[in-house]
Amino acid sequence: MPVIAAIIGYLTKRAAIEMMFRPIQFVGVPPVLGWQGVVPRNSERMIAVSAELLTSRLVDPKEIFGRIDPDRLVREIELPLLLAVDEITQEVMAQYHPRLWEALPPIAREMIVKQVQAGAPDLVRRIMADLQENIDDVLDIKQVAVSALTRDKRLLVKLIRDISRPEMAFIARCGVYFGLILGLVQTVVWALTKSPLVLPLFGAAIGWFTDWLAIKLVFFPRERRKILGLVPFQGVFQRRRDEVAKQYGALVASEVMTVPNLLDAVLRGPRSDRLLRMIDRVVRETIDAQSEIARPLIAVTVGAERFAQIKDAAADRALRYLPATMLSAEDYATEALDVRDTIATKMRRLTRVEYEGLLRPAFRQDEWKLIAVGAVIGAVIGELQVLLLLH
Numbered sequence: 037m038p039v040i041a042a043i044i045g046y047l048t049k050r051a052a053i054e055m056m057f058r059p060i061q062f063v064g065v066p067p068v069l070g071w072q073g074v075v076p077r078n079s080e081r082m083i084a085v086s087a088e089l090l091t092s093r094l095v096d097p098k099e100i101f102g103r104i105d106p107d108r109l110v111r112e113i114e115l116p117l118l119l120a121v122d123e124i125t126q127e128v129m130a131q132y133h134p135r136l137w138e139a140l141p142p143i144a145r146e147m148i149v150k151q152v153q154a155g156a157p158d159l160v161r162r163i164m165a166d167l168q169e170n171i172d173d174v175l176d177i178k179q180v181a182v183s184a185l186t187r188d189k190r191l192l193v194k195l196i197r198d199i200s201r202p203e204m205a206f207i208a209r210c211g212v213y214f215g216l217i218l219g220l221v222q223t224v225v226w227a228l229t230k231s232p233l234v235l236p237l238f239g240a241a242i243g244w245f246t247d248w249l250a251i252k253l254v255f256f257p258r259e260r261r262k263i264l265g266l267v268p269f270q271g272v273f274q275r276r277r278d279e280v281a282k283q284y285g286a287l288v289a290s291e292v293m294t295v296p297n298l299l300d301a302v303l304r305g306p307r308s309d310r311l312l313r314m315i316d317r318v319v320r321e322t323i324d325a326q327s328e329i330a331r332p333l334i335a336v337t338v339g340a341e342r343f344a345q346i347k348d349a350a351a352d353r354a355l356r357y358l359p360a361t362m363l364s365a366e367d368y369a370t371e372a373l374d375v376r377d378t379i380a381t382k383m384r385r386l387t388r389v390e391y392e393g394l395l396r397p398a399f400r401q402d403e404w405k406l407i408a409v410g411a412v413i414g415a416v417i418g419e420l421q422v423l424l425l426l427h
Contacts, residue, residue, distance in 0.1 A: 037226060037235075037421075038219030041242050044417050045215020048243040048410035049208045049250060055409060056204075057193050074405075075196050076189045078397075083192060085397045087181035093390065094382045095293060097171045100373045106164040108372075110157045112365035120357040121156045125149045128349045159322045166314050167302070174311040177293075180301045184292040191291055199284050200395055203254045206272045210250035218242045232422045239418025243410035251403060255396060258388040273395055274388060284394065285379035293375045295366045303359060312355060319351040 057073045064070015075082065110117070126149070167174065185192045197204075222238040253271060260270040273280070302311055362369075383391065 037223040038216050040421055041219025041222055042212045042215040044239055044242050044414045045211030045246045046208060048247055048413045049211035051413055052247055052410055053204045057197055060189055075193050079189050079192050082397050083182055083185045087178050090181050091178040094379045095177060097175050097177045101168050101171045103372045106161040109164060109365055110160050112368045113361055116361045116364045117156050118153050120361050121153045122149050124353045125152045128346055155322050162318050163315055174307050175302050176305055176307050179305055180297055181292055184297055195287055199280050203272050207250040211246050214246040215242050235421045236415045236418035239414035240411040243414025244407055247407040247410035255392055281380040281383035285376040288379055289376035295369045299362055316351040319354050
């Protein structure tokens, strides 16, 4: 009986753990006859909680973007930048002044391209300086987190499951230990009563109590205490703060707050219109500055209206080439932003309750369902024991 009780304890824990994360999509007849993993079913609420924690306490856009050195960035993207400027210049001139462009000898075309290329590094520096100064106006960092986690529920499941893997193993082990202890009590009661009700009742009690206690011991006590003044003990998740901080920082940096995700949010996010206006302005000002010496010639050969169209086209093409050009500096930007270590460092400064909020929402809302399932499984196994004993 103690062995069976230990098996009940373990099986109910494994069932609870798997029901936390599987299945990703609802299986059964909606809305009530069936099951969907607790984490994917509550993904919207958990994403909101995770995003709020990330953006309010762990990631400051102004701080991380301030680490990017514009001069180093220009060096990193120099080759693709010059190639992009070459293509943009030739496209725009061929479109808006084809006769003049075709009439120019190759060396003259090359000189014009090189003149535009000469101003490109300063253009990037100015855009980067404006971006760093006004990052809160052009980047919704919370939206970056929400979008990344919403695109695929598997990412949220992976995030929660990976950081809680030791806690899940602890819960399963608790089922064995607590089940074995309660099984000894069950054996005594059965020996004294021989009542068929003892086994299913104890099975349900073992499933319910061990699930409840194991989940509680993951988080509590928050502070390190000594049992009977001798044995130190602390909630498993609280005890692993340093390890979780490193792991969580690495996961967020590699899956959520990535350079492509941040760049996409800056260029296409809900606040991107402000950045587009900023880039448009800087491109126009740079073209004006580069063409200042040749302004009388431009007035005669191109005209003010056509020159304005050229600036519009140049700004439009600059925006089109910008993502691919900037991504060539992805390795440098990832290193400079240092999202991983930033999150890990700030997580260590969270209060115990704030830190607990990283994982606790995964359990809280449907915790009673997991415990109830444990009780039902325990009762069923207990009833099977009765049938075996009677036959």
